[in-house]
Amino acid sequence: xxxxxxxxxxxxxxxxxxxxxxxxxxxxxxxxxxxxDPTTDRLCAMVAGLFGKEAAVLMPSGTMCNLxxxxxxxxxxxxxxxxxxxHIITSESGGPAAIAGAMPRALDxxxxxxxxxxxxxxxxxxxxxxxxxxxxxxxxxxxxxxxxVWPLAALEAVTETARRHGLATxxxxxxxxxxxxxxxxxxxxxxxxxxxxxxxxxxGLGCPVGGVLAGSAAFIxxxxxxxxxxxxxxxxxxxxxxxxxxxxxxHVERLAEDHANARAFAEGVRGLPGxxxxxxxxxxxxxxxxxTGTGMTTDAxxxxxxxxGVRLGRSDRRxxxxxxxxxxxxxxxxxxxxxxxxxxxAAERVA
Ligand SMILES: *Cc1c(COP(=O)(O)O)cnc(C)c1O
Numbered sequence: 001x002x003x004x005x006x007x008x009x010x011x012x013x014x015x016x017x018x019x020x021x022x023x024x025x026x027x028x029x030x031x032x033x034x035x036x037d038p039t040t041d042r043l044c045a046m047v048a049g050l051f052g053k054e055a056a057v058l059m060p061s062g063t064m065c066n067l068x069x070x071x072x073x074x075x076x077x078x079x080x081x082x083x084x085x086x087h088i089i090t091s092e093s094g095g096p097a098a099i100a101g102a103m104p105r106a107l108d109x110x111x112x113x114x115x116x117x118x119x120x121x122x123x124x125x126x127x128x129x130x131x132x133x134x135x136x137x138x139x140x141x142x143x144x145x146x147x148x149v150w151p152l153a154a155l156e157a158v159t160e161t162a163r164r165h166g167l168a169t170x171x172x173x174x175x176x177x178x179x180x181x182x183x184x185x186x187x188x189x190x191x192x193x194x195x196x197x198x199x200x201x202x203x204g205l206g207c208p209v210g211g212v213l214a215g216s217a218a219f220i221x222x223x224x225x226x227x228x229x230x231x232x233x234x235x236x237x238x239x240x241x242x243x244x245x246x247x248x249x250x251h252v253e254r255l256a257e258d259h260a261n262a263r264a265f266a267e268g269v270r271g272l273p274g275x276x277x278x279x280x281x282x283x284x285x286x287x288x289x290x291x292t293g294t295g296m297t298t299d300a301x302x303x304x305x306x307x308x309g310v311r312l313g314r315s316d317r318r319x320x321x322x323x324x325x326x327x328x329x330x331x332x333x334x335x336x337x338x339x340x341x342x343x344x345x346a347a348e349r350v351a
Pocket of ligand 1: 066
């Protein structure tokens with residue numbers, strides 16, 4: 001296999017910067033399980049403040065943020081309303097079902113965004129033989145929806161509907177800061193709409209590990225129990241938290257560059273034979289390309305692009321995914337466009 005020089009597989013493919021490494025090396029440390037770690041406490045206070053919540057907890061991953069939140073909100077047999085493309089359905093090894101005993105009920109949204117009517121239709125009547133609809137789960141940005149940003153008004157509408165029906169509300173904010181940068185809406189304005197939410201440190205923010213889950217003090221107390229039970233309680237976690245603090249101080253505003261690069265990539269490949277950005281809009285840092293028109297499988301197309309040192313992600317049988325991040329420059333994008341153009345052009349000549 002050729003060397004990967006440009007990695008668009010995911011925004012998890014970043015390496016800590018020298019500044020981040022320095023912050024990690026210099027962090028004051030304790031033991032978060034025993035009597036707290038000062039740097040972790042600082043990060044948690046920072047994220048709680050950002051979201052306008054009482055408290056927060058550092059988790060080893062975003063997946064554990066979702067799982068712990070679902071464990072706090074739901075009892076076994078409860079139903080979770082979420083979009084059919086939600087990460088909790090597609091990419092968490094069935095954790096909500098396997099560990100929380102909760103059943104996701106998939107709503108058929110558009111690019112990951114669904115409506116209050118769909119929420120109402122998804123809520124089951126209270127009956128002895130019906131599962132209890134318990135939690136509304138939204139993804140900001142919607143990953144498989146194409147990095148779509150939930151507009152604030154749409155979020156207000158679905159969360160208000162959920163609350164009116166007695167549901168708890170949770171936001172998967174793996175790319176929440178991408179949403180705030182793209183929309184100009186403050187993180188706290190999203191935070192006040194939901195009972196619990198989290199941001200991923202290891203996606204666009206460029207940290208090696210972690211997610212931070214926020215909510216009421218009582219919610220975080222419960223989430224802490226699940227963190228311990230799931231084996232997620234750490235010791236000198238300040239090493240990781242320091243990276244998070246550094247990222248929140250230095251890597252948020254620059255997400256706009258990732259968004260511009262993603263748009264440039266989509267524009268660069270738009271119109272190539274058989275390659276269609278889908279969805280056509282690129283609101284944040286994720287670009288999906290439908291390559292079925294080339295006559296190649298997504299795997300074959302991806303392998304051919306990889307020969308140019310450019311790695312794309314495979315999403316499904318129809319679409320490839322390119323995600324921009326801290327370690328991708330505009331020059332990389334130009335090179336990635338040339339690679340895709342080459343492969344698409346070669347496919348056309350064969351056809
Ligand atoms: C990546 C991702 C997660 C999980 O985060 P990890 O830190 O990789 O466990 C959850 N939801 C969405 C939408 C994601 O993109």
